[in-house]
Amino acid sequence: MRIWRRWRGWREKYPVAARTLAWTTTALAAVLVLVALHMPNKAEGFRPAEFIRLPVEAIFGAALLIVLPRKPRIAVAALAGLSLGALTVLNFLDIGFNEYLGRGFNLVLDWALFSDAQAYLQDTMGKKGTLLIVVAAVTLVLVLLAVMTLAVVRLGNLVARHNETATRTTLVLAIVWVLCAALGVRVSGVPIASEHTTLVVQDRAERVRNTLRDEAAFAKIAKSDAFADTPPDQLLTGLRGKDMMITFVESYGRSAIEDPVMAPGVGATLASGDEKLRKAGFAAKSGWLTSATYGGSSWLGHSTFLSGLWISNQQRYRTVTAGEHLTLPGAFKKTGNWDTVGVMPGVQKGWPEQKFYGIDRLYDSRDLGYKGPKFSWSTMPDQYALTAFERLEHGKKHDKPLMSTIILTSSHQPWAPLPETVPQDQVGDGSVYDAIAKAGKKPGDVLTDSAQSKEEYGKSIQYSVTSLIDYLVRYGNDNTVLVFLGDHQPIARVSGNNASRDVPVSIVAKDPKVLDEIADWNWTDGLRPQQDAPVWKMNAFRDRFLTAYGSTPHP
Structure with missing residues (x-):
């Protein structure tokens, strides 16, 4: 008052x-x-x-x-x-x-x-x-x-x-x-x-x-699976004895290859990668996949690719991961002829989805022995994650070949600070990256500047692809088969308004029979898919891959 x-x-x-x-x-x-x-x-x-x-x-x-x-x-x-x-x-x-x-x-x-x-x-x-x-x-x-x-x-x-x-x-x-x-x-x-x-x-x-309607409809769709009842001896017969690697490169989208700002650097990296692979006896074929997500929510892209279902939202993800739909790692595990391993440096706590995916042994950020600095969101550089995979799994003797699912995180936004490739014998426990992280750019400066975001994003893709190809050339053998792809396009301020959801996907192998099996896919030779290369929805890959390599459908 x-x-x-x-x-x-x-x-x-x-x-x-x-x-x-x-x-x-x-x-x-x-x-x-x-x-x-x-x-x-x-x-x-x-x-x-x-x-x-x-x-x-x-x-x-x-x-x-x-x-x-x-x-x-x-x-x-x-x-x-x-x-x-x-x-x-x-x-x-x-x-x-x-x-x-x-x-x-x-x-x-x-x-x-x-x-x-x-x-x-x-x-x-x-x-x-x-x-x-x-x-x-x-x-x-x-x-x-x-x-x-x-x-x-x-x-x-x-x-x-x-x-x-x-x-x-x-x-x-x-x-x-x-x-x-x-x-x-x-x-x-x-x-x-x-x-x-x-x-x-x-x-x-x-x-x-x-x-709400989609939730009910998808629950029925998720129960349908063309390979649900395929006997183990009729799965992946064309890849028996091969060490398989499925690797996701964070935010590796079509824009990285075609945008005028990023394309020159990324294109040079892919060309250099092709040359390294050729000298080491490898060959590659590449195409495009349309991701179920865009700019983020990477787990939706991972689950779409591995399950063969279109996982475009969180409810679909919860539904499918609570079920028993056959995933690519699960198919390899079901045969009894592979050990399945997951390397996921972005996972920083318990991950119950491990069982759904059919992964026997999981290495998350706490298991890889990293003692260096974080690079913004990314817990460790890709080069270190791959080196740890070699030390903990791939470099050891195994009774069975490995089927490895690896998620690389160095190209995660905000792309600052960025790691740099170091001599392989200096990777150690990751402490070598301290000075690199301190000298890098600040996340806030890059995230708020579209031009810098594009430049640094392009550099991050170059780093991730270089790390992966260098690892394959150094540690791969005649039986190594690598499938690698982006999980989604980068955010709109980098990929541009109304950009597609397409991401590149490549299959790399030394054994020519591996690539001969997908000759009818009409993919581009090398790591860089041509602009007019086939474009599939990401969920289509699982069934095409299983069919190409000897799997018999049993709905």
């Missing part, structure tokens, strides 16, 4: 200033509501023409608030403001997801990704920086919800105080809206008569319905 009395006293003492402040506040409230009603969910949608339209939701809202009594009016205005604030938050989430993952925010499934985002920020910005970002984000959301609610309540009170004027104005605006809609009036190609918020709400509701 004391504050209210002071405010009234100030208003009576300075009436002009009080009126100016009141009308300024009202104008700001109106602008805030109009911006929220027109707000796009993609960064490129922020054009002046988008914000000069006439929103039908504002007209209906004003009409409703005019006729309601005081208490219901305030309640409805508060609810409308809170809802508009929540919709604005979701639009911001859409913008972020479109920027990084090439898709909008899934209201049902994507909440679980915030813990991964927090872990990524900690690795990139440190704990203090992450805490500040989280606090700022939560504060911004709360302030936005509160301010939007107060803005709508204020506008509702305004139309109630000026009932006649508000009624006439609302009627005129309604007539103008109908005429503009009927005549198709546009400014800079944008229709003046807007129903943007209504369409956005309808779209979100449809996405929720589709997600």
Whole structure:
């Protein structure tokens, strides 16, 4: 009450200033509501023409608030403001997801990704920086919800105080809206008569319905498997005796090979890799796969490739990994002729999916003996991870050939600092990388600069591919077969808006029979697939691979 009395006293003492402040506040409230009603969910949608339209939701809202009594009016205005604030938050989430993952925010499934985002920020910005970002984000959301609610309540009170004027104005605006809609009036190609918020709400509701329907449909799809009942002696007969390596290169996308900024460096690395392989007696064939994910969520790409199912969201991932669908490592294990090994330096805690994938022995970041620095999110350089694999598994004597699933992480965003290749005899426990990490660029500087992001991303792919090819040339033998691919394209600010989801995939071997078996795939010779090389959906690879190498379907 004391504050209210002071405010009234100030208003009576300075009436002009009080009126100016009141009308300024009202104008700001109106602008805030109009911006929220027109707000796009993609960064490129922020054009002046988008914000000069006439929103039908504002007209209906004003009409409703005019006729309601005081208490219901305030309640409805508060609810409308809170809802508009929540919709604005979701639009911001859409913008972020479109920027990084090439898709909008899934209201049902994507909440679980915030813990991964927090872990990524900690690795990139440190704990203090992450805490500040989280606090700022939560504060911004709360302030936005509160301010939007107060803005709508204020506008509702305004139309109630000026009932006649508000009624006439609302009627005129309604007539103008109908005429503009009927005549198709546009400014800079944008229709003046807007129903943007209504369409956005309808779209979100449809996405929720589709997600819920998809869960039920996919559960049935996941139970169907062309090779589920194939006897062990009819699986992978064309690869018996071979040491298999399936290796994912983080964010190795089509953009790395075709974008004008990254392509020269990556192309030179692939050409150099081809030459190294040729001298060592290896050959390669390459094509394109369309990943189920984009910009992140690498595990969706891994599971799609290995299971032969289209795993495009977290719910599908949970469904398939809770079942017994046959994976590529699982197929090798089922034969009884291979030991299955996983090398996953990006895994930093328990990983229950090991059983689903059919991996006998798993080496995560805690098992590889690394004593050097982290390189932002990546726990260790790829060269070290491959060296540890050689020391712990591949270089030892085995009763059976190995089937190894390896996930390389050095090309994970934000691509700073980046590791460098060191002489193989100096890798040791990884301490050699201390000076390299200290001399590298800061993650924050690269992540916020699109040009630097592209340059450093290209360098990271060069490093990862070089590390893998050097390992193969050094430690591979006549029975080594390598399949390597990208899990997804890099984020949109690197790959570009509306970039494809294609990633390169290569099969490398010394035994010419291995590549002869896929001659009808029409893949490109070498590590660099031609632009017009075949493009398959990533989930198609499993069945094609199993069939090419002697597996008999038994649904």
